[in-house]
Amino acid sequence: MSDFDQNNLIDLTSQLIRLPTTADRPDLLGQAVELVISLFSDIPGLVIKRYEQNGKPSLVILTKDTLEPDILLCGHLDVVPAEEPMFEPTIRDGRLYGRGACDMKSGAAVLISLMRYFAQSPMPASLGLMLTTDEECGGANGVGWLVKEKNYRTKLAIIPDGGNAPDQVITKNKGLMHLRLMATGQMAHASRPWEGSNAIHQLLEALGSVRKLFPDVAQDQWADTLSIGTIDGGQATNQVAEKATATVDIRFTEASSPEKILDSVKKAAPDCQVEVILQGNMSFTAHDHPYLKLYSEVLKNELNLQAKFQGTPGGNDGRFLTALGTPVLVVRPISKGLHGPDEWLDVAGLTAYADLLKKYLIELAKAMYPDKNG
Ligand SMILES: [Zn+2]
Missing domain, CATH: 3.40.630.10 (Zn peptidases)
Structure with missing residues (x-):
């Protein structure tokens, strides 16, 4: 046969x-x-x-x-x-x-x-x-x-x-990029938030700005996309969070590049540390x-x-x-x-x-x- x-x-x-x-x-x-x-x-x-x-x-x-x-x-x-x-x-x-x-x-x-x-x-x-x-x-x-x-x-x-x-x-x-965003604040009692600095608040604001860098894609189209994959932070509800971290998945086309993306994410999230976890051409x-x-x-x-x-x-x-x-x-x-x-x-x-x-x-x-x- x-x-x-x-x-x-x-x-x-x-x-x-x-x-x-x-x-x-x-x-x-x-x-x-x-x-x-x-x-x-x-x-x-x-x-x-x-x-x-x-x-x-x-x-x-x-x-x-x-x-x-x-x-x-x-x-x-x-x-x-x-x-x-x-x-x-x-x-x-x-x-x-x-x-x-x-x-x-x-x-x-x-x-x-x-x-x-x-x-x-x-x-x-x-x-x-x-x-x-x-x-x-x-x-x-x-x-x-x-x-x-x-x-x-x-x-x-x-x-x-x-x-x-x-x-x-x-x-x-599309190319692939995984980024980690880390915000660092200052711990305080949640009843006195003005005495600390809330890392989760910082992170949410940064993620909001980063999301605006990418178009809202409602269907399969040849454009850059972003999806927030994980989010993690804080230790107790009654505590101002000292640390918060998110990871995001970005898919990019030939119209952008990993360097450009990293640069614009860093600019949109000036208070966060931004780190590349994974990158694929x-x-x-x-x-x-x-x-x-x-x-x-x-x-x-x-x-x-x-x-x-x-x-x-x-x-x-x-x-x-x-x-x-x-x-x-x-x-x-x-x-x-x-x-x-x-x-x-x-x-x-x-x-x-x-x-x-x-x-x-x-x-x-x-x-x-x-x-x-x-
Ligand atoms: Zn396969």
Whole structure:
């Protein structure tokens, strides 16, 4: 049977879903990596590498011994938490339900199948499969580390971790910034507030000013957003608070930058200490990049669909590659509901998606090596 047989793809997806690979189960992250490696035991000649950084295992499988495969199939095996039943996949009305059905065990199953196929039917371009286990935690110990410390590079990465169908091509993701605001006052009895200085009052005022820096976004639009995530302060109701802290989540577009944001937040909150907790770049690939144009053509020919290039507020590991100027193709099979209680995958769509990517890889290899046949 073909690697792209519907039953095989759904079986592999289900097998991966049954491993609850959440961040709090490091043993299962390792098991998932070993499961994938075992799927290649019947194919000789592959270069198989295991890595681990800060307890996060990763694997890289290559058709050629190099740190720079021409094409990188890149994905993650970890998932966000869910109620126990979501780790037993179920099929209803042509849909497969379960944690990771969309994000992204179905995509991982397709990448694995593509790697198996091209390992046995060589093409002129070299291929790498990179699967990590910390995308849901920011990716710094997975793709981030493999790129920065191990120096993996590629001409194009395919990442099935954005959009909800093969025609929704995600070309940009907002950048991310987590900030902590800290106010310090002076303790006093609450009945005599004038004798102290209230840190919570200061913090609320600062947060009010900081919120005004960001537009009120009522629906998904390509603009900077802010959400106050946590707020904490004071020790007793009858005491003027000495300390108060808030953390905020900011998503930004190319119209701003982390430096500009930090600067304006500091100006809007002059009485608070402002500190960066986490920062992630935007990711961006030009939609007229030749490899993306080629995808549009293959999509048109194979599925008679028009590619729609879009931005999305959430991020993915592509940002570590686009930061180096490497283009990424981010598309998912038909699937929806990631991180929610009804995450699903369209069963028939998975085979169509795998066939589409197979065809695309063949065309891509021809574009990269026009003089070679094969
Ligand atoms: Zn994902």
